[in-house]
Amino acid sequence: MTYSPDAIRHVKLSTATLPLATPISDAKVFTGRQKPMTEVVFLFAEIITEQGHSGLGFSYSKRAGGPAQYAHAREVADGMIGEDPNDIAKLYNKLLWAGASVGRSGVATQALAALDVALYDLKSKRAGLPLAKFLGAYRDSVRTYNTSGGFLNASIDEVKARATQSIEEGIGGIKIKVGLPDSAEDLRRVAAVREHIGPDVPLMVDANQQWDRATALRMGRKLEQFDLVWIEEPLDAYDAEGHAALTAALDTPIATGEMLASVAEHERLIATRACDIIQPDAPRVGGITQFLRLATLADQAGLDLAPHFAMEIHLHLAAAYPREPWVEHFDWLDPLFNERLETRDGRMVVPDRPGLGITFSDQARAWTTDTVEFGVR
Numbered sequence: 001m002t003y004s005p006d007a008i009r010h011v012k013l014s015t016a017t018l019p020l021a022t023p024i025s026d027a028k029v030f031t032g033r034q035k036p037m038t039e040v041v042f043l044f045a046e047i048i049t050e051q052g053h054s055g056l057g058f059s060y061s062k063r064a065g066g067p068a069q070y071a072h073a074r075e076v077a078d079g080m081i082g083e084d085p086n087d088i089a090k091l092y093n094k095l096l097w098a099g100a101s102v103g104r105s106g107v108a109t110q111a112l113a114a115l116d117v118a119l120y121d122l123k124s125k126r127a128g129l130p131l132a133k134f135l136g137a138y139r140d141s142v143r144t145y146n147t148s149g150g151f152l153n154a155s156i157d158e159v160k161a162r163a164t165q166s167i168e169e170g171i172g173g174i175k176i177k178v179g180l181p182d183s184a185e186d187l188r189r190v191a192a193v194r195e196h197i198g199p200d201v202p203l204m205v206d207a208n209q210q211w212d213r214a215t216a217l218r219m220g221r222k223l224e225q226f227d228l229v230w231i232e233e234p235l236d237a238y239d240a241e242g243h244a245a246l247t248a249a250l251d252t253p254i255a256t257g258e259m260l261a262s263v264a265e266h267e268r269l270i271a272t273r274a275c276d277i278i279q280p281d282a283p284r285v286g287g288i289t290q291f292l293r294l295a296t297l298a299d300q301a302g303l304d305l306a307p308h309f310a311m312e313i314h315l316h317l318a319a320a321y322p323r324e325p326w327v328e329h330f331d332w333l334d335p336l337f338n339e340r341l342e343t344r345d346g347r348m349v350v351p352d353r354p355g356l357g358i359t360f361s362d363q364a365r366a367w368t369t370d371t372v373e374f375g376v377r
Helices: 066-080 088-098 107-126 131-135 156-168 183-197 213-226 240-249 263-271 288-300 311-319 362-366
Strands: 008-024 037-049 054-062 141-146 173-177 203-206 254-256 326-329 347-349 368-375
Touching (some): 037 107, 054 066, 066 088, 066 107, 088 288, 131 311, 156 173, 156 183, 173 183, 183 203, 213 240, 240 254, 263 288, 288 311, 311 326, 362 368
Parallel strands (some): 141 173, 173 203
């Protein structure tokens, strides 16, 4: 059987705004750095080839940045028309250099992420394989934990109720937010949740970059009594040296990386041993092509992996990581897709559907605010 050349004939970009049922607050809100989050803006990419193969990908922005991603993608996406969709790395470089004057990180590459993910979705569907299997899976399910029930806008009773619900739904771990101006209240909330879920349920905390180095060290020592899986983002995301010092000083593992917007920025975390668990976000670093580069570096350094958000993408990528990873369960994106990911016995199951295994819902179309198309449908 010989390879039959194919070519991209149509690219559709769209932007949609997903409203959140309740405004969400983490420590950045309580310290005055940000306003409560009320929506998430998505960039969707749909690709069709001459042979009729198709792929779907997305990127996103919380708070500002969504319109910028969409605008940048609109400027470069026509460079895909006529190209072989199997040449994903070649296409990534072509689009990267088309917009290189605005850099190779942040919005410039987050705009490419939706297109890159769509190409991987297309290629794995063409092979008839779930993306995890296409990449080479180490496992058919991944440990999972819930974050969406642990935000600081929720009362501790609400957090406990949601933790119970998550465990009953087959989600293995519970993560709650910390980083309040009153550190004693943080400790009270963590103690209440640990007592509620018991000693055997994995528990994580996330400070969302709100502590200085001295506070992080003091809080880290006080939190060790709760047998946490990790302390997440105790310091500013770019303070690699501070995170490295905490990693060396504390028994509790340190996790960080979700706010970094390139492989190069993660390389600094890895080189300084600034965490025990690295938390890259494929849409934020530029897509699956970049995530796989990063994952190779992280594995070589002996780091564990817990990708941030976007479980629809990250489940597949985590399943293909050599070390036993975690994947973050968020139900926020459920209205966008017709399919649901299964959780049982503390793990999220890799779907048997080809590609990412997701299709747009009617609600996603209804929330779409603008579209642009290139090529011939």
